[in-house]
Amino acid sequence: MLGQSFQDLLARAKQATAQARVREAYQLWTEVLRLKPTNVEALFNLGIIAMTNGDVATAVGLLQSAHQAAPTEPMVLLHLANARAQTGDVQGQWDALQQALAIDPYFMPALLGQGQILYGQGKKRAAASMFRNAIKIAPLPSECPEWLKTPLAEAHQVVYDHMQELTAHLEGALGSTRAALEASVLERWDEAVSILSGKTTPYHSVCNQLHVPRLPAIPFYNTELFPWVADLEARTDDIRAEMMRALSDHGTDFTPYINYRAGQPVNQWQELNQSTRWASYSLWRAGVPDKANLARCPATAAALQAVEMAEIGGLCPNAMFSALSPHTAIPPHHGETNARLVVHLPLIIPENCLYRVGFEHRRWQEGKVLVFDDTIEHEARNDSDLLRVVLIFDVWNPLLSKAERDMVNAATSAVSAFYAAE
Structure with missing residues (x-):
């Protein structure tokens, strides 16, 4: 008791x-x-x-x-x-x-x-x-x-x-040494200092599907690695004209790029899901051509034929006119595989538009190609009052050999066959 x-x-x-x-x-x-x-x-x-x-x-x-x-x-x-x-x-x-x-x-x-x-x-x-x-x-x-x-x-x-104080100290201490660097490596070392001070953390390749190990996570690639860039840029006016006609005559074919069904987790895409604030006019989707849209845009179709687009079964090639409405942001996200890179040919670029891949920020310039690894966290903003439009398509990562590209396709095909068997 x-x-x-x-x-x-x-x-x-x-x-x-x-x-x-x-x-x-x-x-x-x-x-x-x-x-x-x-x-x-x-x-x-x-x-x-x-x-x-x-x-x-x-x-x-x-x-x-x-x-x-x-x-x-x-x-x-x-x-x-x-x-x-x-x-x-x-x-x-x-x-x-x-x-x-x-x-x-x-x-x-x-x-x-x-x-x-x-x-x-x-x-x-x-x-x-x-x-x-x-x-x-x-x-x-x-x-x-x-x-x-x-x-x-x-x-x-x-x-x-503390981070601000250390950043200022490093910038002052390293200023003269930084000035001796070539322009092509400046951003690498600016990011290194940012990581050293704790201002940012490293951005790694994060693939939603196939990750090819030991490929460097390079945010923006030097366009000199791609011999077709100059020719594509020279076709900008013709491609833009076709895009404008598509926008004018077939505007309803610009459909929401993010289109999750009810019941699917949308995560960061909630605001853009099934919204034409980020819309696309598809030319290729997951390896399948949109013949009607390609026929309406023959100059664009010819330009894409002149490019070595990535061909990965069930995934690539992809090509589209991507339209981002005024005052709209595409949230940070990652792509499907680092076996391919993504290309932007800017067509309509108002002021106050910004693109970020990893640590690096770019302002699109009409007719100037950007090639980047979309498996590195990236985001886009259109803070203007006008529409922003770019041509987007994917190409092979140039660091992969022909035999490795075949391996990419063999691996993705094997995965598809595995799931199709049930």
């Missing part, structure tokens, strides 16, 4: 604590401690109550006793550190946090606490490093406890300020 009575007492104390009935909780926990002087929950909760009431010396004593009774509980050490901080014992605070991290190196509140100590001592760079480690393991904002939101927000700000 005594054991049952104690359990009832314990349950009542916990309930009073949970419901913030502080006076009742204090009385109940005091009775628990009288019956069991080493009860960790009583020592801990009475320590918290004492700290809340401003009786910091009592709080330190109770929390130290709680730690002795439960030496592997990091949360006890966290509150002991907070109590010591209120007495001005910064070293004791640090030691308690260090003990908590020795128990659990991923105990984020202790990392935040040590970062706060370092920041208070004027060691802002060391604090930023500590805060960065805490941020890496922080819960999602929707899952973050209220008591951690403010310290985390402050940590983010310190890390951001």
